[in-house]
Amino acid sequence: MKIIKSPKRMEKKAVIEVQFNWVFVLIAGTMILMFFIIIVNKQKSVSDKKLAVNILNSMDRVLSGQKTSENRQDVIDMFEAEMSYSCGGCDCTFSLAGMSKSKGNLVVFAPTSMKSDRLLTWTQGWDMPFRVSNFVYMTTPEIKYYLVGPSLSVRRDFVDGLPVNVSYDVVADINSIAYKGEQKVRLVFFSDANPPQMPSGLADAGDSIVTALVIDGTAGAWYNGRAKLKFYKKKGPVFVPDNDEDETTNEYPALGMQTAYGAIYSDSFQNFRCNMDDAVKKMGYVARIYKERAGQLSQKAVDGEIYSGCNAFYATTYFNGFGSNDPSLLYDSINLLTTFNEGAVISSCPRIY
Amino acid sequence: MLDRTKTVKIRMGSRKSQIQMMETVMILVVFFIIVAIGFIFYSKIQEGSIRELQRQRFEEEAVAISQNIIYMPELACSEKSVIIDICFDKYKLKAFASIVRPQNRNEFLFYQKDFGESRITVREIFPDQKDAVVIYDNAPVISQETSSILTSVPVSLKDPAKRYGQYSIGILDIEVFA
Numbered sequence A: 001m002k003i004i005k006s007p008k009r010m011e012k013k014a015v016i017e018v019q020f021n022w023v024f025v026l027i028a029g030t031m032i033l034m035f036f037i038i039i040v041n042k043q044k045s046v047s048d049k050k051l052a053v054n055i056l057n058s059m060d061r062v063l064s065g066q067k068t069s070e071n072r073q074d075v076i077d078m079f080e081a082e083m084s085y086s087c088g089g090c091d092c093t094f095s096l097a098g099m100s101k102s103k104g105n106l107v108v109f110a111p112t113s114m115k116s117d118r119l120l121t122w123t124q125g126w127d128m129p130f131r132v133s134n135f136v137y138m139t140t141p142e143i144k145y146y147l148v149g150p151s152l153s154v155r156r157d158f159v160d161g162l163p164v165n166v167s168y169d170v171v172a173d174i175n176s177i178a179y180k181g182e183q184k185v186r187l188v189f190f191s192d193a194n195p196p197q198m199p200s201g202l203a204d205a206g207d208s209i210v211t212a213l214v215i216d217g218t219a220g221a222w223y224n225g226r227a228k229l230k231f232y233k234k235k236g237p238v239f240v241p242d243n244d245e246d247e248t249t250n251e252y253p254a255l256g257m258q259t260a261y262g263a264i265y266s267d268s269f270q271n272f273r274c275n276m277d278d279a280v281k282k283m284g285y286v287a288r289i290y291k292e293r294a295g296q297l298s299q300k301a302v303d304g305e306i307y308s309g310c311n312a313f314y315a316t317t318y319f320n321g322f323g324s325n326d327p328s329l330l331y332d333s334i335n336l337l338t339t340f341n342e343g344a345v346i347s348s349c350p351r352i353y
Numbered sequence B: 001m002l003d004r005t006k007t008v009k010i011r012m013g014s015r016k017s018q019i020q021m022m023e024t025v026m027i028l029v030v031f032f033i034i035v036a037i038g039f040i041f042y043s044k045i046q047e048g049s050i051r052e053l054q055r056q057r058f059e060e061e062a063v064a065i066s067q068n069i070i071y072m073p074e075l076a077c078s079e080k081s082v083i084i085d086i087c088f089d090k091y092k093l094k095a096f097a098s099i100v101r102p103q104n105r106n107e108f109l110f111y112q113k114d115f116g117e118s119r120i121t122v123r124e125i126f127p128d129q130k131d132a133v134v135i136y137d138n139a140p141v142i143s144q145e146t147s148s149i150l151t152s153v154p155v156s157l158k159d160p161a162k163r164y165g166q167y168s169i170g171i172l173d174i175e176v177f178a
Helices: A007-068 A152-157 A257-265 A269-303 A308-313 A327-346 B002-070 B090-099 B105-115
Strands: A073-088 A091-096 A099-102 A107-109 A113-127 A131-139 A143-148 A168-171 A184-189 A210-216 A224-235 A238-241 A251-255 B076-079 B082-089 B118-126 B133-137 B148-158 B167-177
Touching (some): A007 A073, A007 A091, A073 A269, A091 A269, A107 A269, A113 A257, A131 A257, A131 A269, A210 A257, A224 A269, A251 A257, A257 A269, A269 B090, A308 A327, B002 B105, B002 B148, B002 B167, B090 B133, B090 B148, B118 B148
Parallel strands (some): A107 A131, A143 A168, A143 A184, A184 A210
Antiparallel strands (some): A073 A091, A073 A113, A091 A099, A113 A131, A224 A238, A224 A251, B076 B082, B118 B133
C-alpha cells in the first residue's frame, strides 16, 4: 500500500525549504563576508606592523650612520607617523604602531614623542678629554624652543652652536612667548629660578605640551660640571620638578656643552638621565682602555723600547675619576690627564690619548 | 487524476530543491577548499620572503657591526687627537681584548649590545704576518642550524710607540652568527 502525502502538506514543506534556503544563503554569505573582513583586517594590521618595523629599521641604520660621523646635521624625510621615545627602567626604545626598537649603546637625546614627516638629526662628539662617543640629537620642525635670557657669552659659545634648522627663538622676556599651536614647546632658562615662572602666553596650553629646563649657574666655564641642568614639567599654571622614575631628583651636572644640548633636546629627565648614565658608563670603559694602554706604554719605557723618561707620564692613577658623574672628581681627573698628555707631547713621548 | 499530477509535481520540486541544496553545499565546500589551497600557497610564498628578509637583515647587521667597530673610539687610532679613519691602535686592541671578556660581565654585556653574537678578530698581514688577536668572541655553540657571515675589511694598524714605521696593514674579520 502506497501512502500518498496530501498536496497541502507537500506545499507547506516546499515553502519551509525555500525559506530555509534563504536563511542558509544568508548565513553562508555572512560567514564568507566575515571571513574576508577578518582576513583584510589581519592583513592591514600586519602591513601596519611591517611598515613600522621597516621605519624603525631604517631609523636604526640612519642612527648607526650618524653615530660614526661628528658634527653632522641631517633632515630625514619619512612618512608622517607618531614615534615615541621612552626609557622605562633605562631600557630606551623607539616605538611606532606598537612595535619598538632598542637604541642599544647609542646616546640619543630626543623628545618623548615626535609626530612629523621630517626628523632633524645632529651629532656632536663628546670628548672627556678623549673621545667617548658621538651624541645623536633628534627633534622635529614642529617643536619650538625658547631660550630665555642667555648672557652674551652663553649666546656666543652655546646658543649659536645649535643647528640652524632647529626652530628656536632667543627671548629676553617670557611675556613675549605665546602659544601658536605648536606640537611641543620647550623653554630653556639660563638663570637660577627654581622653579621657573610660567609665561602667561603658555598658561592655557596642555600640560604635556610645555616643558622647561633651567641651566643653573652659567658663569665662566659653566659646562665643565659647574652648572646644573634642572628639568621641569607643566602642571596647570605652574612648573613642577620633572623627577626620574625613582622620584629622587630632577637635576644633573652639565658634563660638557654636548650634555647641555642633550638636556635641551630631551623633554624628560628620565630619558636624559638614562642616556647620560650610558654615556658615563662608556666613558669609564674607554678610560679603562686608555689606562691599560698607558700601562703598556709604561712597560715599553721600562724595557727601553721608548725613551725611559716617558714613563713619568704614564702613571695610571689619574684615571680613577672616570666613570663617575661627580663633576669635581671627574674634572680633577680630566685636568690631570690633560696635563700629563701635554707633558708627553712636549717630551716627544707617545700620547696618552 | 489532477490531485495525483499535483502530488508528483510537488515531490519533484522537493527533490529539485534538495539537489539545489546539495549544489550550494558543494559550491561552499569547493570554495573553502580553493581558499585553503590559496592560503597554503600564500603562506609558503610569505615564508620564503620572510627567510629572504631575515637573510637581508642578517647581512645588514654584519655591515652595521663592521661600520660600528671601525669608528669606535675604544679602538681607533688618533693623530694629534684627531681620529684616523679605518685605523686601529695596536695597544687599544690589546687593552680592549683584555677588558671585554665574558669574565668581565658588565663590560661584556655592554658591548654585546653593539656586537651581538659575533666573533671579531684582527690579524696583521703586512709587513709581517702575525697571529690574529680576538677582540670580541660571543660565538654560539655551533650546530647544523648555525649559519654565519664573514666580513673582512682591510685596516691600518698603528703602533704609537714606534717613531718610524708606525703603520702596518691588517685584516679585520667579523663573523656574525645567526
